[in-house]
Amino acid sequence: MLPRRILQFLIIYCLFIGTLMLVKYGLRLSDYVIPAPAAIFQTLLAEYRQYTLATMNTLTVAVVGQVLSVILAFAIGIVGRRSTWFGSFIKVAAYNIQAYPIVALAPILFILLGDGFLTRLLIAAMICYFPVLLSVLGIMSKPVEDIEHFYRATGKMRWQLEVKIRAFENLSQLTTVISGSATLAMAGTIVAEFIAADAGIGYSIRIALYQSDLGKIVIALFLIGITIAAYQGLLELLGSAVKRAWTGNALS
Amino acid sequence: MKNGTEKRVLAAWLLLVAILWRSSALAADKVTYRLKWLYNVSVVGALYAQTHHLFERAGLTVEVKSGGPERDAIRELELGYADFGAASADQVLRARAKGSPVVVIAQLFQVNPLQWLYRPAEVRIGKLADLKGKVIGVTYGGNDETIMRTLLGKGGITTGEVDLFSVRFDYTPFYRHRVQLWPVYRNAQGPMISDQLAKAGEATAYFNPADFGVRFVANSVVTEARTLEEKPELVQRFLAALLAGWQQALDPKNEEEAIKTLQQFDPDTSSRPILAEQLRITRELVQPTPGFAIGTIDHQAWEQTEKIMLGQKQLSRQVDLKAVLKPIAVLSGR
Incomplete structure (x- = not known):
């Protein structure tokens, strides 16, 4: 799963670079508009250490933000799964808050909380929290009638059992949602860094843009892409392991 | 009868061709000018030239496009999206060091804002x-x-x-x-x-x-070397109209008109006293003395800018400033 993810990313990246080079040499553009392969390689050699550290910094924030948002989304999703006023309120709030672009909210957060770790974390969590919440709400509010009916009829249904049944029956969907939210968390962190932070790969991209250095941006995109591919691959592996373990327990 | 119809059709075609030829001869040259930043006092000259028909009088239809952090006039020149642009000296020097054929035809700010x-x-x-x-x-x-x-x-x-x-x-x-x-x-x-x-x-x-003693050059007017070589008359007309726009916008006699222009394009800065103050300061930065020729390229400041960038390793190699700085003698419209 992991090697496949990385291979897929490398194919996409090579296609991207190939297209850039076609445009560059087809239109005879200077290295200022699109850097030559040699210039990109030189930039890679010069910047890989600093950019890798910056990407790891971003990934750390993204992972923590994702974990927090997934925990919170599950907690709220489980509470709000019933067709009650509170459940409906949570859904409406989630849809509304998701509609606000983060670039509009970020400046307010930076003014209130400063440009440190906390703001980046909050933005990363906000970006991936709402899609996860809506998915969890969707999954948790849909009864698995043929199984739940038995427990209800026998009077043994408890809320924990209900959650367990629904999670088990939709495990693949939940794994996909969590894995997909990794991209959102990473994107959220990068947006936060780009807007106002003073660390991370988003911040490095902002500096590269100030310097009109497309070579650095191409390197940053490579590092971001490969990091997300590897992280998502690991999450999928983890999801498979959980599924195997759970299925095994259920069968035994 | 058939012969007469053919003659009439031929005459109609000839008339149409003549009309098309005449209208194309009269049509103004269309050019795009990409600014470095959003519409504000730093681009008042271009806005003034636009609203007061100075480009039109020079036989040009100019689309003045606002800039921004994600815009780069030099890239747009090379990609053919713009004919002229505003760029800072560091952008120009970086671009030239990487082989871009950009040239500077006028320097707008004599003092970096x-x-x-x-x-x-x-x-x-x-x-x-x-x-x-x-x-x-x-x-x-x-x-x-x-x-x-x-x-x-x-x-x-x-x-x-x-x-x-x-x-x-x-x-x-x-x-x-x-x-x-x-x-x-x-x-x-x-x-x-x-x-x-x-x-x-x-x-x-x-x-x-x-x-x-640190004179780091700010915004200048740029175009592609090829445009300057192939269409020197167009470059001259554009620059004359643009600099006339600056001259008139910064003339204290036209302050009300300049403020009106700014209010039209930059409604967020609505306070008139602030706009007047912005205009006053811009005048000092663009035209430090009353008789100063707006657009003059300060070669020494460019040399210093290049030296600073080389010293801080922001340029991979030295740039031939003679090939970059191409001041244009503006004969009319000033």
């Missing part, structure tokens, strides 16, 4: 050594970082002796006194922030690098 705002009640800067121990805002990767590092080097101050603070779009750290010197565009943001602080009873002053 990028300066540092401070409170004279808290900070006194009589000499560069006074910067020691101060918390100074810089945009990492931006011109202000380059300029500040040059000033520190010139003053014999190491980066460990000052606290460089990464700035962003909001001024809260300066308002809260966390940062003592904050980089602003003296003509655009300066009057607005000074006005806000004045309302709070705080006086402001500006630290101008040029006063300490």
Whole structure:
């Protein structure tokens, strides 16, 4: 799963670079508009250490933000799964808050909380929290009638059992949602860094843009892409392991 | 009968061709001018030329496009999206060092509007050594970082002796006194922030690098070398109209007209006194003395800018300034 993810990313990246080079040499553009392969390689050699550290910094924030948002989304999703006023309120709030672009909210957060770790974390969590919440709400509010009916009829249904049944029956969907939210968390962190932070790969991209250095941006995109591919691959592996373990327990 | 119809059809075709030829001969040349930043006082000359039909009178239909952080006029010239643009000297030098065929045909700002705002009640800067121990805002990767590092080097101050603070779009750290010197565009943001602080009873002053011998060139008018070679007359007409726009917009006699133009394009800066102040400061930066020819290229300042960038390893190689700086003799419209 992991090697496949990385291979897929490398194919996409090579296609991207190939297209850039076609445009560059087809239109005879200077290295200022699109850097030559040699210039990109030189930039890679010069910047890989600093950019890798910056990407790891971003990934750390993204992972923590994702974990927090997934925990919170599950907690709220489980509470709000019933067709009650509170459940409906949570859904409406989630849809509304998701509609606000983060670039509009970020400046307010930076003014209130400063440009440190906390703001980046909050933005990363906000970006991936709402899609996860809506998915969890969707999954948790849909009864698995043929199984739940038995427990209800026998009077043994408890809320924990209900959650367990629904999670088990939709495990693949939940794994996909969590894995997909990794991209959102990473994107959220990068947006936060780009807007106002003073660390991370988003911040490095902002500096590269100030310097009109497309070579650095191409390197940053490579590092971001490969990091997300590897992280998502690991999450999928983890999801498979959980599924195997759970299925095994259920069968035994 | 058939012969007569054919003659009429032929005559109609000839008439149509003549009309098309005539209208194409009369049609103005269409050009696109990409600004460096959003519509504000720093581009008042172009806006004035546009609204007061100076481009039209020069036989040009000019689309003046606003710039922004994600826009790069030099790239657009090469990609054919723009014919002329405004770019800062560091952009031009970086582009040339990477093989871009960009040339500078006029220099708009004679004094760089990028300066540092401070409170004279808290900070006194009589000499560069006074910067020691101060918390100074810089945009990492931006011109202000380059300029500040040059000033520190010139003053014999190491980066460990000052606290460089990464700035962003909001001024809260300066308002809260966390940062003592904050980089602003003296003509655009300066009057607005000074006005806000004045309302709070705080006086402001500006630290101008040029006063300490650092003349880092700001915005210039650029085009592609090929455009200059192949269409020198078009370049001349465009530049004459643009510089006439600047001349008229900065003429104190036309202040009301210039303010009206700014209000039309920059409605967010609605306060008339602030617009008047912005215009006054811009006049000093673009035309330092009344008779000064707007657009004059300051070769020495360009040499210094290149030297600074080479010193800070922002340029991979030296650039042939003679090939970059191509001042155009503007004969009319001034």
